[in-house]
Amino acid sequence: xxxxSEWWPMNASSAPESFDIVLSNQRQGLRFLLREMWDFRxxxxxxxxxxxxxxxxxxxxxxxxxxxxxxxxATVFTAVxxxxxxxxxxxxxxxxxxxxxxxxxxxxxxxxxxxxxSLISYAxxxxxxxxxxxxxPLAPMIARSMDFFVGIxxxxxxxxxxxxGLSVRALFLIPISMLVFVTALALGLxxxxxxxKYRDVSHASSFMLQxxxxxxxxxxxxxxxxxxxxxxxxxxxxxxxxxxxxxxxRASLLGGPMPWAMLGVAxxxxxxxxxxxxxxxxRLERSFADVA
Amino acid sequence: MSLAIHFENVIKTYPVHSLISxxxxxxxxxxxxFSSPLRNLRELSRLGNLNASGELVYALDQVSLGINKGEVVxxxxxxxxxxxxxxxxxxxxxxxxxxxxxxxxxxxxLLEVGTGFHPELSGRENVFLSGAIMGMKRREILEQYDNxxxxxxxxxxxxxxxxxxxxxxxxxxxxxxxxxxxxDVMLVDEVLAVGDVLFQKKCLKTMAEIAGAGRTVxxxxxxxxxxxxxxxxxxxxxxxxIVADGLPQTVVRDYLRHSSDFIVSDRLEVKSNKARCIERxxxxxxxxxxxxxxTDGPMHCEVTVLLDDxxxxxxxxxxxxxxxxxxxxxxxxxxxxxxxDLGRCLVSFAxxxxxxxxxxxxxxxxxxxxxxxxxxxxxxxxxxxxPTNERKNFDHLLESGPIRVPVEWHCSSIE
Numbered sequence: 001x002x003x004x005s006e007w008w009p010m011n012a013s014s015a016p017e018s019f020d021i022v023l024s025n026q027r028q029g030l031r032f033l034l035r036e037m038w039d040f041r042x043x044x045x046x047x048x049x050x051x052x053x054x055x056x057x058x059x060x061x062x063x064x065x066x067x068x069x070x071x072x073x074a075t076v077f078t079a080v081x082x083x084x085x086x087x088x089x090x091x092x093x094x095x096x097x098x099x100x101x102x103x104x105x106x107x108x109x110x111x112x113x114x115x116x117x118s119l120i121s122y123a124x125x126x127x128x129x130x131x132x133x134x135x136x137p138l139a140p141m142i143a144r145s146m147d148f149f150v151g152i153x154x155x156x157x158x159x160x161x162x163x164x165g166l167s168v169r170a171l172f173l174i175p176i177s178m179l180v181f182v183t184a185l186a187l188g189l190x191x192x193x194x195x196x197k198y199r200d201v202s203h204a205s206s207f208m209l210q211x212x213x214x215x216x217x218x219x220x221x222x223x224x225x226x227x228x229x230x231x232x233x234x235x236x237x238x239x240x241x242x243x244x245x246x247x248x249x250r251a252s253l254l255g256g257p258m259p260w261a262m263l264g265v266a267x268x269x270x271x272x273x274x275x276x277x278x279x280x281x282x283r284l285e286r287s288f289a290d291v292a
Numbered sequence: 293m294s295l296a297i298h299f300e301n302v303i304k305t306y307p308v309h310s311l312i313s314x315x316x317x318x319x320x321x322x323x324x325x326f327s328s329p330l331r332n333l334r335e336l337s338r339l340g341n342l343n344a345s346g347e348l349v350y351a352l353d354q355v356s357l358g359i360n361k362g363e364v365v366x367x368x369x370x371x372x373x374x375x376x377x378x379x380x381x382x383x384x385x386x387x388x389x390x391x392x393x394x395x396x397x398x399x400x401x402l403l404e405v406g407t408g409f410h411p412e413l414s415g416r417e418n419v420f421l422s423g424a425i426m427g428m429k430r431r432e433i434l435e436q437y438d439n440x441x442x443x444x445x446x447x448x449x450x451x452x453x454x455x456x457x458x459x460x461x462x463x464x465x466x467x468x469x470x471x472x473x474x475x476d477v478m479l480v481d482e483v484l485a486v487g488d489v490l491f492q493k494k495c496l497k498t499m500a501e502i503a504g505a506g507r508t509v510x511x512x513x514x515x516x517x518x519x520x521x522x523x524x525x526x527x528x529x530x531x532x533x534i535v536a537d538g539l540p541q542t543v544v545r546d547y548l549r550h551s552s553d554f555i556v557s558d559r560l561e562v563k564s565n566k567a568r569c570i571e572r573x574x575x576x577x578x579x580x581x582x583x584x585x586x587t588d589g590p591m592h593c594e595v596t597v598l599l600d601d602x603x604x605x606x607x608x609x610x611x612x613x614x615x616x617x618x619x620x621x622x623x624x625x626x627x628x629x630x631x632x633d634l635g636r637c638l639v640s641f642a643x644x645x646x647x648x649x650x651x652x653x654x655x656x657x658x659x660x661x662x663x664x665x666x667x668x669x670x671x672x673x674x675x676x677x678x679p680t681n682e683r684k685n686f687d688h689l690l691e692s693g694p695i696r697v698p699v700e701w702h703c704s705s706i707e
Contacts, residue, residue: 018295045430046424125425127403289380
């Protein structure tokens with residue numbers, strides 16, 4: 001029998017520095033991660049395609065399904081909250097008012113939901129092949145942004161029909177939409193990184209997101225809080241960035257004062273959340289294959 | 293020569309789930325319903341934790357090893373010996389618990405056929421998706437696309453969703469993508485074990501071409517003849533440790549000799565109360581008991597037969613089968629007219645030059661005594677390989693049949 005280690009001559013050049021990649025239980029830095037993502041950038045494109053293309057195959061209505069959930073929910077909410085409960089909507093038609101809230105919220109909740117379950121649905125790949133794991137929650141979220149874009153177009157058309165044109169303020173929708181994306185990404189990263197190991201997360205997140213919709217001013221106007229929350233504390237509502245995003249969305253579309261301070265707090269919170277999410281993800285990334 | 297892969301004292305552990313005692317009374321189960329979250333949390337937090345305490349399994353146990361660029365290395369060992377874990381560490385799928393691994397060049401991991409295929413997408417879309425997941429750039433896939441389709445031989449179906457494919461078409465397309473990867477280091481795990489025999493041979497041929505192209509290949513397989521044909525070097529793992537590391541012929545021979553439940557070349561049949569039975573079958577190469585033989589080399593077989601009740605003429609019928617249990621050669625001792633006394637006797641036959649090409653074979657045996665029949669409970673397996681000093685010739689090997697016969701050649705020039 002041949003002795004293991006002696007048989008094959010070890011090379012002299014076996015210092016860690018002489019290799020392109022060194023794998024150990026040390027975590028890779030954020031810079032390394034970004035470089036890897038750049039190297040694999042083509043994959044992100046194909047993963048987004050993978051998410052987009054099969055979604056409406058073998059359906060009768062096809063891409064029309066993008067609009068269906070938002071439009072149906074808006075109809076039901078208009079009936080329940082607009083006609084029956086008579087929730088005030090700042091003198092705008094309630095349908096338009098709720099649509100302007102539902103479009104960003106639907107994207108936030110559906111993309112957070114899909115990102116939080118993404119690692120679990122990719123579990124079979126996690127133990128087979130390496131690619132930047134960050135793409136796994138990122139790709140379906142980018143795919144959902146297409147729906148978001150369509151939703152924004154619909155709400156723009158509805159607003160211009162109602163108001164007989166659009167104001168320049170509608171351009172604010174671009175930065176606010178980005179803020180919605182960052183918020184969803186931050187939460188999605190945290191949830192998917194923890195949720196792969198603790199499957200409680202997927203049970204909790206689905207109904208928590210539903211409840212959170214009532215905490216955010218989707219069906220009710222933020223102005224209703226004026227009697228409860230003192231004016232000086234209003235910006236702090238931005239600690240839940242979606243509150244500011246929805247208020248900003250409505251202000252850009254339907255007019256009214258833009259909640260600048262609240263949006264500022266929201267931006268800081270979302271960016272901080274993204275940092276936390278990234279660090280958590282990178283920290284847990286190495287154990288994904290063992291946990292999945 | 294420079295290193296492609298280097299392992300330095302690599303340990304990979306996995307926590308073992310501890311057994312939880314089941315509550316026996318109603319009160320105890322009600323209590324455990326509420327106390328279980330804490331216990332679950334403790335149990336779950338050990339998962340994937342690199343410094344987990346408690347009972348651990350060592351999937352890799354202090355593995356140090358260097359693999360040079362261009363080497364084709366076979367990894368053998370029983371199930372659970374750590375072969376796949378070793379591959380997964382190089383593939384960057386899991387991290388080592390301690391120690392480090394250095395890699396030079398791009399790594400492609402073919403741990404299964406059809407990595408990343410999506411059933412709803414068309415063949416064409418899947419080629420791009422799967423290629424990108426395995427690390428190809430879009431440009432590279434575009435360049436190789438026609439070759440991939442030609443290799444898979446399903447040009448007509450490239451726009452059909454993959455879920456409508458037959459399993460054969462699926463495997464062909466999936467392997468075609470893998471075969472056109474252009475990485476420095478290729479990790480292959482039993483990919484060859486799928487598809488029909490014809491396709492397996494095509495895969496094996498492609499593997500040989502990949503191996504011949506100067507790339508570094510790590511190849512996990514239980515198919516010893518494939519390992520011996522493809523590899524320059526073989527590493528034998530047992531319980532996460534390297535047992536042997538060296539030339540394929542030597543390591544495979546040692547491995548096969550060692551793992552007696554894998555191939556039994558010296559077997560005692562379970563004796564019933566029968567008066568006549570085959571007691572033992574032993575294969576040897578003229579001196580030592582072995583189950584690895586060489587093409588054109590010697591192979592001996594000894595059979596111990598017990599004959600208790602009557603003196604009779606016995607006839608032993610041997611059949612050599614291939615790995616798929618197709619009979620290849622049958623020969624019987626009838627022509628030798630063997631007569632035995634009562635009691636035990638040893639019957640043997642020998643090939644001076646074994647007429648079999650490299651591969652895995654089985655030897656089956658039936659005994660006829662008068663009107664009675666006896667046969668082996670299970671055929672004896674053995675391997676045939678090329679003589680060590682001979683060059684491997686894949687093409688010749690893959691297109692050839694299993695049996696070798698002496699042929700007389702003539703060559704003369706014609707006016």
